[in-house]
Amino acid sequence: MSSEIMKGNRVQGKLRAPKQTDGTRVCEDDTCETVLSRYNKRSHCYAHTPTRFPRLRGRIVPEN
Numbered sequence: 001m002s003s004e005i006m007k008g009n010r011v012q013g014k015l016r017a018p019k020q021t022d023g024t025r026v027c028e029d030d031t032c033e034t035v036l037s038r039y040n041k042r043s044h045c046y047a048h049t050p051t052r053f054p055r056l057r058g059r060i061v062p063e064n
């Protein structure tokens with residue numbers, strides 16, 4: 001039998017680093033030079049993001 005004592009090993013490997021993109025990124029729109037946040041996963045700025053929110057309130061409320 002082995003007399004070796006079981007020791008708790010520390011977690012091997014590197015610590016997980018936050019995802020970052022090297023350098024600065026700019027909106028992909030040619031006419032836009034908005035610098036995107038390195039944490040922004042999108043390739044466009046807020047104004048040029050292709051995804052549009054659906055219009056939920058399209059009903060015209062008559063004024064009284």
Ligand SMILES: [Zn+2]
Nearest residue numbers: 027032045048
């Ligand atoms: Zn843009």
